[in-house]
Amino acid sequence: MSYKFDTQLLIEGIDLEVDRIIEYFNDNFDGDCLLAVGDDRLVKIHFHTNEPWLVLEYCASLGDIFDLVVENMDRQAIGLQG
Numbered sequence: 001m002s003y004k005f006d007t008q009l010l011i012e013g014i015d016l017e018v019d020r021i022i023e024y025f026n027d028n029f030d031g032d033c034l035l036a037v038g039d040d041r042l043v044k045i046h047f048h049t050n051e052p053w054l055v056l057e058y059c060a061s062l063g064d065i066f067d068l069v070v071e072n073m074d075r076q077a078i079g080l081q082g
Helices: 020-029 052-062 071-075
Strands: 007-011 029-037 042-047 062-072
Touching: 020 029, 020 042, 020 052, 020 062, 042 052, 042 071, 062 071
Parallel strands: none
Antiparallel strands: 007 042, 007 062, 029 042
8 A cells, every 4th residue: 555544624615726726736745546526615635645744734724624534544454443
């Protein structure tokens, strides 16, 4: 497994731009399985990375983050709580 952490969250904000968020992820973060969907007020993020704190910092700069989940996929793969 290349990336250790499955990072998921919601961003609530004003004038959110999904295309700009995707572009920022692609240009600035090392990871895979990016899912960024929503509208100008609410965006769902799903991303695999080894540095979830960078994702959280960026997303928090865009608006209010909530429903945050960061799971350790290495632990899940061997049957432990993520």
